[in-house]
Amino acid sequence: MSLPEVLLWNLLRKKPGGVKFRRQHPVGPYVIDFYCPSAKLGFEIDGSAHDMGDRPEKDAERDTWLAGQGIEIVRIPASAVLKSDVEVAAAILRRCGGLG
16 A cells, blocks of 8 residues: 555544445455445545556546446545545545544
8 A cells, every 4th residue: 555545544444433444445357445335435546647648548447337336436636645634534534424
């Protein structure tokens, strides 16, 4: 896991607000950085490499495939996590129906 992922996992792994998260959750041929089963939401922490080359197209294909499985993907810039992991964790929790 990258540093932003480790920082975020330290906040999400304790089931904040009673919301359970999984890290590195496999779904078909993909692995989701963080997954909230109760909300069917996946969270991807994207570094700058996701803006280069064919990555945007591959990410879009991946997100479409996961949507077909009933999982919505929310992409979060790694820089946002590094700036304030607590704020990002709170936003994730709110998105999952918790009290963040």
